[in-house]
Each structure stands twice: as structure tokens, then as C-alpha cells.
Amino acid sequence: MFxxxxxxxxxQAADLFRPIHDATAGVDGWVSLEVSPLLADDTAGTIKAAAQLFARAQRPNLFIKIPGTGAGIPAIEASIFAGVPINVTxxxxxxxxxxxxxAYMRGIERRIAAGLDPKVASVASIFVSRWDVAVTDKASxxxxxxxGIAIAMRTYKAYRDLLASPRWQKLAxxxxxxxxxxxxxxxxxxxxxSDILYIQALAAPDTINTMxxxxxxAFAEHGKVNDVLPVDEGYAEAVLAEFTREGINDEALAAELQREGTAAFAKSWHDLMSRISAKS
Structure with a gap:
């Protein structure tokens, strides 16, 4: 029923955005639908659900959301190979x-090897503010x-490096x-x-911000972009070194945040199922 x-x-949302999608040759005008969060540790189940949902929707501008968990990564590769647009969450x-x-590039490489169209869209979603919430009581x-901004800057550097790499250039x-x-x-x-802290700090070419x-x-009212996000990761690494000295292990915290995010999605799903069941 859900x-x-x-x-x-x-x-309906995809149809509303379809003119934008067409006008930008498929770059913009997307909506996203997630597979059940209960599949976060089920690779085969995720692959099957992603294919089924995309086929049922019959909309070219619908992303299927798959979490970037250990089980999700191979599902992302398989889904891209199958031609399903993926929003990695x-x-x-x-x-x-x-x-x-x-995982995305492996899926595309497999499509090229199989003689299939390499144009399968995907976005990779980095969660930012949860970092700062997590360390509110742990750092000065x-x-x-x-x-959160330092982690995002470090990731953006990796993104730009990947787009400049010979492997990606060959695919492009x-x-x-x-x-x-x-x-x-x-x-x-x-x-x-600031209520627009992450918007101003993360303004950068070839990125999306889901505000x-x-x-x-708030940004429409008083926001202003003065500078774009720098590719130089020196500042980000300096900030992260300060957090290390404060006792924050960013690698361990990233894993913890992903586990917590997966659990939170599952809880929301269970709450929703209970609500639908009660109403039906």
C-alpha cells in the first residue's frame, strides 16, 4: 500500500519536473524514491526492489535511492549495469x-563492455550537518x-580528482x-x-544541494555566495587534524553515523507501516 x-x-512529481529534465538533457529535474530501509543489509533484495520500482514508475527522471552500506555498494553497481538511475544515500x-x-563506474564499465548505452544517471549524497550534531558535546x-564542512571539502576534492582521472575520462x-x-x-x-551556514559554505560547481x-x-531572503568551495584540501585537513587532537576519530564516526542513519530510516519505516496498518 505504501x-x-x-x-x-x-x-506526479516526476511529470511536473519532466520539462526541466528534458531542457537540461537529463541533468536536472529528478525525483527520488527509496527502496525499503529494511533492505540495507540485503544486496540481492535491494537489486530486485530497485529494478521493480523503476519499472513500475516508468519515468526516466526517477532515481531509486540505495544506501551506500556494505551491502548497498554491490547493489548500486548491479543496478547501474541494469540501467536503473541511482541516488546513493x-x-x-x-x-x-x-x-x-x-561502484557507479564499475556498473558503467560493464555496460560499455556489454555494448549498452553508458548514460545512466546517478548522484552520491553526502550527509553534512549530522557530523556537527554528533560532536556537539565532544569538542570545544x-x-x-x-x-561537517571540513568533511564535505575533503570529499569535494576527491570528487574533482576522480572527474580528472584517466579512468573517468575514458568513460566520459x-x-x-x-x-x-x-x-x-x-x-x-x-x-x-547561521541558518544558511551549509548553503553558503558548500556552493560548488557540479554539485547539488537538497535544501x-x-x-x-532563508537563502532566498538573505543568502549570498561570495566564494565557491575550494578544491585545495589543506584547510579541511587542518580542521580535521584539530578534531583528531580533540579525540574525534572521523573514520569511526563516519561508520557510526551510517549505522545510526540506517537505523533511523528503519525506525521511520516501521512507524509508517504501523500508521498505515492502523488506518487501513
Whole structure:
């Protein structure tokens, strides 16, 4: 019942965005529908669900969301090979992003080897603000709201490096489209910080920022982009070194945030199923 409702909702949204999708040759105008969060550790189940949902929707501008978990990574590769556009979710670090990007490229490489069209769209979604929430009580006040942006800057450097790599250039020459980097969780959680903190800090070419409506309206009212995100990771690494000295292990925290995100998605899913069951 949920997927009946979700598909009705999202296919309508996809149709509303279709003129944008067509005008930008498939770059913009996308909507996303996630597979059940209960499949986060089920590779085969995720592959099957992604294919079924995309086939049922019958919309070229519908991303299927797959989490970048250990089980999700091979599902992403298989789904891209099958021609299903994928929004990789629950990525928290440079290493998470690289794993997702490599899965995408393997899927495209397999399509080229099989004589299939290499144009299968994908985005890789990095969750930003949750880093700062996680260390609110673990680091000194001078470090407030700095970790998420530093992680994003480090990831953006990896993204630009990948797009310049011979491996990607070979795929691009065959007609493949880059998997774009997407900033997720960009609403400011700290009431003492700027309400557009992550929007201004993460303005960068070839990226997407999925802003909550409140943040979008705030930026429309008083936002201004003075500088774009630098590719030089020196600043980011200096900030991350400060957090290491504060006792924060970013690699361990990234894994913890991904586990917590997966659990939170599953809880929301269970709550929703209970709600639908009660109402039906």
C-alpha cells in the first residue's frame, strides 16, 4: 500500500519536473524514491526492489535511492549495469563517497563492455550537518559547526580528482555522464549558527544541494555566495587534524553515523507501516 501511494506521488512529481529534465538533457529535474530501509543489509533484495520500482514508475527522471552500506555498494553497481538511475544515500565521508563512485563506474564499465548505452544517471549524497550534531558535546566550542564542512571539502576534492582521472575520462569519452555529488542534511541544526551556514559554505560547481524548504527560503531572503568551495584540501585537513587532537576519530564516526542513519530510516519505516496498518 505504501509503494502504491509513493509511486502515485512521485510519478506526479516526476511529470511536473519532466520539462526541466528534458531542457537540461537529463541533468536536472529528478525525483527520488527509496527502496525499503529494511533492505540495507540485503544486496540481492535491494537489486530486485530497485529494478521493480523503476519499472513500475516508468519515468526516466526517477532515481531509486540505495544506501551506500556494505551491502548497498554491490547493489548500486548491479543496478547501474541494469540501467536503473541511482541516488546513493547515507554517505558520510570521502571514503564512503569513493566506494559509491567506484561502484557507479564499475556498473558503467560493464555496460560499455556489454555494448549498452553508458548514460545512466546517478548522484552520491553526502550527509553534512549530522557530523556537527554528533560532536556537539565532544569538542570545544571553538570547533562548533566546522566538522561537517571540513568533511564535505575533503570529499569535494576527491570528487574533482576522480572527474580528472584517466579512468573517468575514458568513460566520459564513451558518452558516460558523471555521477554528481549531492549535499544532503544541509539545514542548520544549531540555533546559534547561521541558518544558511551549509548553503553558503558548500556552493560548488557540479554539485547539488537538497535544501529543506525553511533553509531554501532563508537563502532566498538573505543568502549570498561570495566564494565557491575550494578544491585545495589543506584547510579541511587542518580542521580535521584539530578534531583528531580533540579525540574525534572521523573514520569511526563516519561508520557510526551510517549505522545510526540506517537505523533511523528503519525506525521511520516501521512507524509508517504501523500508521498505515492502523488506518487501513
Amino acid at each position: 509503494f502504491e501511494l509513493a509511486l502515485e506521488d512521485l510519478t 547515507l554517505l558520510f565521508s570521502r571514503e564512503h563517497y569513493i566506494a559509491a563512485a567506484e 566550542d571553538q570547533f562548533r559547526n566546522r566538522l 569519452a564513451s558518452g558516460a555522464r558523471p555521477q554528481r555529488l549531492l549535499w544532503a542534511s544541509t539545514g542548520t541544526k544549531d540555533p546559534a549558527a 529543506p524548504e525553511k533553509t531554501l527560503l
